[in-house]
Amino acid sequence: MADELKDIVLKYVIAEYLEDGADPITYDTPLISGGIVDSFSMVSLKRFLENKYKISIPDDQATPEAFDSVDKIAVLVRKFTQA
Amino acid sequence: MSNIGNYDERYKTFSWEQAANELDYKPGGVINIGWYCSDRICDLGKGEKTALIWEGLGGAEKTYTYHDIRRASNTIGAFLRGLGIRPEDRVCLFMDKVPELYLGVLGILKIGAIAQPLFSAFGDESLFVRLDNAQTRAVITQRKHAPKVRKILDKLPNLEFLIIVDHDGKPLREREVAFSLEKSEPVEKIEIHPTLAESPSLLHYTSGTTGLPKGVKHVHYSLLAQYMSARWALDLRDDDIYWCTADPGWVTGTSYGVIGPWCLGVTQCVLDSGFSADAWYKFIEKHRISNWYSAPTAIRSLMKAGEEVIKKYDLSSLRALSSVGEPLNSEAVIWSERVYGKPFLDTYFQTETGSIMITNYQGMKVKPGSMGKPFPGTTAVVLDQKTFEPIPESGKIGLIALKPGWPSMMRTYWNNEETYGKKFKNGWYMTGDRASIDKEGYFWFVGRDDDIINTGGHLVSPFEVESALIEHPAVAESAVVSKPDPINMEVVKAFVTLKAGFTPSADLDLEIMNFIRKKLSPLAMPQEIEFTDALPKTRSGKIMRRILKAKEWGEEIGDTSTLEND
DSSP: OOOHHHHHHHHHHHHHHSOTTOOOOOTTSOSTTTTSSOTTHHHHHHHHHHHHHTOOOOGGGOOTTTTSSHHHHHHHHHHHHOO | OOSSOOHHHHHHHOOHHHHHHHTTOOTTSOOOHHHHTTHHHIIIIITTSEEEEEEOGGGOEEEEEHHHHHHHHHHHHHHHHHHTOOTTOEEEEEOSSOHHHHHHHHHHHHTTOEEEEOOTTOOHHHHHHHHHHHTOSEEEEOTTTHHHHHHHGGGOTTOOEEEETTOOSSOOOTTEEEOOTTTSOOOSOOOOOOOOTTSEEEEEEEOOSSSSOEEEEEEGGGHHHHHHHHHHTSOOOTTOEEEEOSOTTSHHHHIIIIIHHHHTTOEEEEEOSOOOHHHHHHHHHHHTOOEEEEOHHHHHHHHHHOSHHHHTSOOTTOOEEEEOSSOOOHHHHHHHHHHHSSOEEEEEOOTTTOSOOEEOOTTSOOOTTOOBEEOTTOOEEEEOTTTOOBOOSTTOOEEEEEOSOOTTOOOEETTOHHHHHTTEETTEEEEEEEEEEOTTSOEEEEEESSSOEEETTEEEOHHHHHHHHTTSTTEEEEEEEEEEETTTEEEEEEEEEEOTTOOOOHHHHHHHHHHHHHHTOGGGSOSEEEEOSOOOBBTTSOBOHHHHHHHHHTOOOOOOTTBTTO
16 A cells, blocks of 8 residues: 555665665665664664654664664654654 | 683783694794684584574575685685785775675685775775775675775776676676676685785774774784684683674674684674664574674663563573673673673774783673773783873873784784874884773773774774765865764764855755765764854864864863964
8 A cells, every 4th residue: 555654765765775776675674674774874864754754753762673664664753743 | 711711820921922832823934814714624623513604684594614614715715816816915895794705804815815894884985095095906795885886986997806796697897797606616725825924914994083094904913813812802612602793894803703713613603684682682592602792882772672672582502792892881791791691891902903902801800891901912001191101000091002012913004104103102002092000900991092983883083074074065164073872882973064055954964964974984974963153273273173072072171272262
């Protein structure tokens, strides 16, 4: 099912963190544990989400587990946009 | 009983001759790390023993015996030789933690070439300055990282070969070569280049406060120190299943992720995936890891993940735990003893020292938060910051210095003898770190003596980040300092003034962060950018980083008499 939020995040991850010619990724591809986004780069991904959705994600909720896939990121973002 | 036994006795009686004897090395004779880490272990009758258990994404797993790594490194060495790679040519390994990285180090060393591992997350600018400085002849990489090399290929006339280890059959471009370890005919025997003690082995790049990164040149003789310290500092034993979490793009990953375990004939495991507490604990449980060498950043991340997750796994195989990269805080030592039943022991060394210099030892009293004591065969002191004489009193802070002469001491900075010379004062090698020594001889780390940023155990040069920042079209000036961080100890913070026509915004902030991440590396990316109208400068126009840093750390600003507009 199409999901605008997930599409935006997926496009951003592909554009910013994947090298040209890298294997395609999907909503459930492991990002952090899969080595696509490292813990340092997670900060810029968090910043993108905060800017884009006008939210503030507390550091204790910005965990590698919560950022480990586009699916999980969408859950996290919705938690704050719906709050 | 630990391998080292009684530390004080060892420290008094040890000489490097003991390491040479144990390795059957005769002064003046051939010493080749590649051979020592594979062929020799097979000659000792351990060819069928597992050398490497590798696990990648999605549970992919490969296992190699010592015979396998001997043949695989022969195969890589023969392939490189076939391309025309000669002794002392620099061959860069630019890969994730795939088996070819580990085996490639041995293959390169076997033919007498110099292995130049570079962290695979480096951006094209970081990559370029290191390949350009080393005049590297070949880069071995994966398909996914090849585009970064292609971007800078035109600026690197000395780079003749871009070797891709997982080529997918698409047409290769100029200078590109495909190599598949799995599809190559295994080479049973190869003529090992007769390297001597002072023959160059590895070239690791490290950041400097000013100027470009420095290529730290090591030699094959370093083996003696890596062998001895893997035994006595890490307490590696024949029946250990060892896991070094460091990437061979950094010195720990080669000294103790390749050379240390393999010259001892130990089984080691490699996990080539990103961090998660679950994945790490699962890996320990699955492979019954007994000896674990990790880093404070990872340990603090595991602390953050909590104790519930630990209960899901059987970690009873863990026997010896060590840490490196930055000082290990006392809380982490105490926590690890409580939750794993064993404390993480802090070890201290640098890219330049090549092996562990000051450390805590199994069996020796642990003082949480302390660096431990000097390794046998080394002399470590703290020097007065003005006279550069050893400080006799305990508890007084000085500069950590080492008496040159241990086997793994760097031999020079590549093409930079002048900077190398500056590392010595009064006959001491200056580490650039500050510490005190207590009454019992334990060292206590205080901090760096320069502006270098230690983030997650990796050194970042503020100069390099500042230089990259001003290449962004919006940035007029920048100053880069460290700021405290609960997980990474320090992270990069940038103060930026903007050019006319640009205004600070959240989007510009993110754009600049990503600009640095791609150009240099994720480690160098400022985790915070502060837009400011002006930077503090001396009257001669030099940016005063220390003022900005003091503010970040809540410290006294100190003397501001030279401050412009003061």
